[in-house]
Amino acid sequence: MSSPGMDFTALRLSLELGVVTVLLLLPLALMTARFLAWRRFPGKSLLEAALAVPLVLPPTVVGYYLLVGMGSGSWLGEWVERMTGQSLVFSFSGLVVASVIVNIPFAVQPMQRAFEAIPGEVRDAAACCGMGFWRTLLTVELPLAWPGVVTAFVLTFAHTLGEFGVVLMVGGSIPGETQTIAIAIYDRVQAFDYAAAGQMSLLLLVFSLLVLALAGGWGRRIGRRDALPRI
């Protein structure tokens, strides 16, 4: 495919960021979602609010706090710099940390809703069938929560590809290191290269539509197959 306007480096970087974010975030989010779905404890609402904050704050605000929190002046930034010799901000690693944090609500909430929808009696029955934690998780809970897991995967991946404000604040726009496709589009528009911006925008648009449609259709099929029995 000959497309002089397409920034493949930025596209590859975005895809890498999406994959790494999903791989790191989904297992953690799954356990968090499962915990939040079934446990009641003091301060639960506060914790849920804290995890949902990236949804409502302007990306620049999230980006600012991450920049300050991961900068060399912070304990985290200082520690990472001492251990690796590299700064966390304006690097791919920093982008991954930021991306994981920003995507927490997109990963946790669909899975939490999915776990909440599993009737308590089903989990009780699993325990009385002698199933331990992992067997119940793998053979009962995950298959039933699967539509929520798929939604979490899709939202996290698609949102990582499309994230702009936080990535710009934390990573800057270093080609090959932190310049994702969303930032590359912005740069092209700034340079009045509308053809390239259009090409990349169209790619993101088509990709997002396809992924959402596929995930939605698959989730519905699983939902129908595993419908709870009518009693």
Place this chain on the structure above:
Amino acid sequence: MPCPGSDFRLAVTLAQPLPMRAELHCGGAELLALVGPSGSGKSTLLRLVAGLSRPAQGRIECGSACWFDSARGLHLSPQQRRVGFVPQHYGLFPHMTALGNVMAGLHSLPVRERETRARHWLDRVHLPGLAQRRPAELSGGEQQRVALARALVREPSILLLDEPFSAVDQVTRQTLHLELAELKQELGIPVLLVTHDLDEALLLADHMTLLARGRTLQSGRPEAVMAEPVNAEAARLLGARNLLPGTLLRHDAATATSWIRVGSVELAAPLAPDLDPQTEVLWMLPPDAARLTADSAAPPAGHTDSLRVCIRTLLPLGGSVRITANIPGLDTPLQLQAPPADVAALNLQAGARARVEFPRARIRLLRP
């Protein structure tokens, strides 16, 4: 290890989710019905037995195995208890077939043996040919059978049934009642059945325990519990229709009689020495124990007593007539029932006078 024929014993207290102090005993091959209103703690008790909740204090034993002992800090998980549990809405795994659901109870065995055993139990609960259906494709009764097969395939030490017949129609319920009665005989393990249906308890249970507000009020054979509730609360929970106020006048040990004043009349009741004279009591008369006769008839002799009443209302209902009648000087009416032929023969109508006869032994005195 399963312990067929072993007794089950429980004595626990609980603070959350509701204050509870309960004691249960179920013989090795017996069915114990846990009866009580909503919120009385029936289902909570089953969860404690299954190990799904933990009591604050107490002891739970099945045969020689101790499942919970607060004194020793012992609490076995549900996985360690070998409990067959059928939740109220069955808790079937919706993404698995009927066969898969039953096989799920046997995950530690080789696949071939799991399938053989699971099919055997599906046949036992009369579900051949439906092994590949998912729960959503089964009727309520069929789902209940799958849940029962899944609970029994593990050869449990005890079977717990949480209102298993509440979600099926009347015809299916009658069939399932018979099947459970047969199964109970074959299994030889204690069966705990939670129900709020007294008729179901009378039909199926060897023993029944009456629960209210987290406390065990009374235990015994169902007919005995129904006939002789220990107190007014138990009587009300058992649906006693005539629970009327009176004053205990005196005990007469020689004739085994306690005399009470009811309105403006005196009434003899079986001796109740634990109640103090000159205190308010409640007396209970089952409507089916009373017979209406003409007002002019002579008072009966021997151990049959009678009261003069004034008919208040008459309501034909299901082959008999429900009657309310006033006892002189008492506001609360007596509830009676009589065959329509008797009502016609006595020419009973609102405002008419009549006499109510009943065996003295059927009156029961209770503390209010």
